[in-house]
Amino acid sequence: MMNVIDVQHLQKSFQKEEALQDVSFSIKKGEIFGFLGPSGSGKTTTIKILTAQLTRSGGSVFVLGQDAEEMKKTENRARFGILTDNSGLYSRLSVEENLLLYSKLYNLPTSSVKEALDFVNLYKDRKKKVSKLSKGMTQRVTLARSIMHKPELLFLDEPTSALDPVNTHHIYNGLRKLNEIGTTIFLTTHDMSEAETLCNRVAFLHKGKIRAIGSPQDLKKQFSDDTITVELVDGSEHCIENNRKEAKKVYEWMNQGLLSRIYRNEPTLGDIFMQLTGSDLI
Numbered sequence: 001m002m003n004v005i006d007v008q009h010l011q012k013s014f015q016k017e018e019a020l021q022d023v024s025f026s027i028k029k030g031e032i033f034g035f036l037g038p039s040g041s042g043k044t045t046t047i048k049i050l051t052a053q054l055t056r057s058g059g060s061v062f063v064l065g066q067d068a069e070e071m072k073k074t075e076n077r078a079r080f081g082i083l084t085d086n087s088g089l090y091s092r093l094s095v096e097e098n099l100l101l102y103s104k105l106y107n108l109p110t111s112s113v114k115e116a117l118d119f120v121n122l123y124k125d126r127k128k129k130v131s132k133l134s135k136g137m138t139q140r141v142t143l144a145r146s147i148m149h150k151p152e153l154l155f156l157d158e159p160t161s162a163l164d165p166v167n168t169h170h171i172y173n174g175l176r177k178l179n180e181i182g183t184t185i186f187l188t189t190h191d192m193s194e195a196e197t198l199c200n201r202v203a204f205l206h207k208g209k210i211r212a213i214g215s216p217q218d219l220k221k222q223f224s225d226d227t228i229t230v231e232l233v234d235g236s237e238h239c240i241e242n243n244r245k246e247a248k249k250v251y252e253w254m255n256q257g258l259l260s261r262i263y264r265n266e267p268t269l270g271d272i273f274m275q276l277t278g279s280d281l282i
């Protein structure tokens with residue numbers, strides 16, 4: 001399958017600081033790929049390079065089959081959407097007026113405005129001025145704008161950082177639907193549960209370097225210590241090895257009707273990140 005994004009040995013320096021060092025990864029069409037890292041690890045810098053807002057210092061970067069620098073071109077801008085901190089909305093205009101302006105820019109039918117507002121659960125607030133919106137609402141308007149033209153590729157920089165759980169859930173459902181109709185999604189986050197809920201694959205970024213890459217399930221398997229926790233009806237917990245010898249113990253407990261719950265001990269993505277880098281994701 002075609003790689004929608006292909007990054008090899010990407011390097012970016014700001015004056016003396018090396019923000020990205022030899023970063024390589026690729027993303028296939030239809031994937032939801034999570035770029036996970038703490039503040040300052042280089043996530044936004046990567047998005048900016050992929051979307052031609054920043055020039056790289058080294059390496060090769062292909063997006064939608066072309067050098068990332070080509071993403072500046074108008075015909076390419078219509079092929080992807082970006083959600084970043086910088087909303088670029090007109091604060092004196094209403095939510096709806098902002099989206100109408102954008103729909104005209106991209107020659108979209110007016111119906112695309114309602115569709116996008118429904119997507120972010122904001123149709124009832126469409127007449128509100130952007131200057132009067134909360135941070136979370138502003139983020140939802142920006143998200144509506146980034147998906148209005150049904151892009152092939154969507155870049156989301158911390159998409160739910162300002163949202164409450166209800167709206168986060170709403171956005172997750174919307175993103176899955178968008179993905180089902182073929183949009184490839186590249187998202188950055190430092191929220192591990194967000195990555196687990198949404199992403200087919202994730203990359204851990206730390207100090208400008210990729211430390212691990214894979215599906216959340218594979219990474220958990222790879223970093224699992226292969227132990228099992230057995231909870232008995234008296235409330236006691238027993239951590240045992242996942243092998244034949246220990247299985248006998250489990251069988252005995254089961255025979256005596258003492259077993260309450262049994263589960264494999266898997267590390268969370270946060271545990272794996274800590275194991276690899278010695279630091280937290282926040």
Ligand SMILES: Nc1ncnc2c1ncn2[C@@H]1O[C@H](COP(=O)(O)OP(=O)(O)OP(=O)(O)O)[C@@H](O)[C@H]1O
Binds near residue numbers: 014040
């Ligand atoms: N324009 C710039 N000039 C100088 N240094 C920069 C610039 N942009 C980013 N950096 C530096 O590059 C590093 C990576 O920054 P980046 O914004 O990509 O991190 P991030 O992972 O997106 O962090 P956050 O989660 O806080 O947004 C940081 O050390 C930052 O200070």
